[in-house]
Amino acid sequence: MIIGETPPPSGAFGVDAIAMTMRFGDFLALDNVELKVRPGSFHALLGENGAGKSTLVKCIMGYYHATEGDIIVGGREQPIVNPKDAHALGLGMVYQHFTLVPAMTVAENLVLARDDVPAVVNWPKEMKALEAFLAQMPFKVPLGAKVSDISAGERQKCEILKQLYLKRRFLILDEPTSVLTPAEADEVLGMLRDMVLKGELTILMITHKFREVMAFADDVTILRRGKLAGHGKVSEMTPDAMARTMIGAEQLTVQPPRTGEAGRARLELKQVRALDDAGAVAVHDVSLAVRAGEIVGIAGVSGNGQRQLVEVLAGQREAESGEIRVAGDPYRASREEMRRHKMSLLPEEPLKNACVGGMSVADNIAFREFDRAPFASGGWWLNRSAFRDDARKKIARCKIKTRTPDTPISALSGGNIQRAVLARELAGDIEVLIAANPCFGLDFAAVAQIHAEIMAARNRGAAVLLVSEDLDELLELSDRMVVMFHGQFVYEARTSEADLTVVGRHMAGH
């Protein structure tokens, strides 16, 4: 031991971030924010998208260097220049995007994460050590399986186990339960909570689920637009008060009430089968009918074939077999059919699936109609000013924040890209609407607006298929719910009669 250096303390420790300011060019991402995480506590960090939560924790982990402010770890000021410094102090982070290598096995991923990977790995010995470590943990992961072959829930457990394997004592979790079923979320958070109570761990969790904050967290810090909006003990707060602190004085779009009765079946799937990119069956002969004036929600943990199903409906993937009918006619996802049947599509990751990033907002809004009057003469001569006029109207109506209609759409924030797609897809009459995770990663205002638009489309008589990983969203919007697991529909119920625990059990495949 070097003289003058104190040995690392054991057990949980606290972290304080004091007067943190972070500037990216002209943009002030954090403005004099303070965060105090007590040792041995479970701390929730709340805030809307873009409120600065990720920036703050990345400053703590050494990914960003705060323009101003200090980090105090375990009572001492520490210069954290890069993530390795943070790791050395015992800080670890589980990212929202997985950091496991998909093509490698779980065991390879765990060993690789260590700072002291031996030059030649003695696999028999390492496997024994890993099994001994796993034996002490309350949940299991298959060591020999490739990460790409295990479920999203298991991957999230692996990410957390990896941090515990690395003996981290202060753990930052970025939306750790977004890919878990409610029961899995409770299992994982409950186990972490136990470790916190034993004094082995301090946890800082970024989340937007009030249920989890109320059930597991001791303290909460709320950010709004880069500023500290509130903090305190969870036991002294209500979800409503926290939500109000998060969004401030902003007015949310009011969702219209559910009206009207369901009509005839408009979108019918019969024995549809589709493969994933690796050639395995992802959608397993599913059949479903969505009636006019009805929202059918497809629940399920991501990676159970929902994406491939939506891609088939969108024309991005060919079905292997089966039949799709819209209003009784066979449907092959051509532009002409979509137009004739007044179909609209809100795919997930809209920048990737519904936009051309380098083209302007006006061009992107015009995709459905660009080669027809009044946007084009004779089907080929495009009238640019008509594009722009139309775009201006839609930008105003859907409150899209863009500098000009000619700005490339990739320069917009996620919420505004989704609003632009919404403006295009929900412009005219709609008879069939297919939406996949339409609110993923969006702020309250955008979510409220999108939910209101979907409900309004339903009330006007559209058949709506809503695929979502967010159970709350499905419970709020859908008339009927279907659970998708391993490419099959394993459960169906009217939403008003659905039992959340039964739904959760089917999502996990039990």
Added chain:
Amino acid sequence: MADGSIGFWTVPLAVLGGAIRVSTPFLFVSLGECITERSGRINLGLEGTLVMGAMSAYGISYLSGSPWLGVLAAGITGAMLGALHAGICSLPRVNDIAVGIALMLFGTGLAFYLGKPLIEPTAPRLPAIDFGWWSDIPQVRAALRVNVLFLIGVALAPILYWAFRTTRWGLLIRTAGESSDAARAMGHSVLLIRLRATMVGGFLAGVGGSFLSLFYPGSWNEGLSSGQGITAVALVIFARWDPLLCLWASLAFGGAAALGPALQSVGVTSGYHLFNAAPYILTLAIMIITCSPKRTLTGAPAELSITR
């Protein structure tokens, strides 16, 4: 048979001999490219590296009198070209494929320029080991004259296969190639890993080039490589980035390349140039058979610019 004529058997023998002789540069370039691509980068410049390697090996062998020094020089030249590729690719918004094409032209051009005075002289060549001593038939003996570099290459394939799984460097290279985010989150420099992987890849490609000028065909001229470097890069793709499959694919290509001359030697002269195109037809055929519009390539490192 007594007169030493073995009739049509000449063809499979020549193909076998060709598989051993012609495959060596394929083998080294593809193993080198395998390492580079596993780290997440494509170096198309290996054709230029191969020719530069051939030229520098010949030059150093001629000047020093030691062909092994020539092999070393070829490897170092290759590593330097690899470092150049990796260095340029480290800059933001630089496309590795475009850089590769530029370096391919640069490498061949530079080799022709520097190699002008080397066309006349004869340099000491690499020795061969006679594995055909047990046979009286000259064709068998010719086919089984094996160069040490070939044996090194054959040994290298399983070593690499093992190293990708069980060594720290192997795991790091795969991490950088499969998920640069993961590598960065662990605190590793992806650019540094790729720099090293590209340099090692260049080293091997350079050694492959030395085989061309120092063993087979065994002289320096401007028509020495007929696209072996580029073909070997394609080889890695249908070897599915697996070093062991690289070995088999190289042997198949070497055999295919020997088909034309072998048929000519038994008197089949019609379609000579067509048979010479056998490796390229093989490339196309395998590409068509193994590719599907509905699925992605299995085994492809996720960070490669062609798979992303």
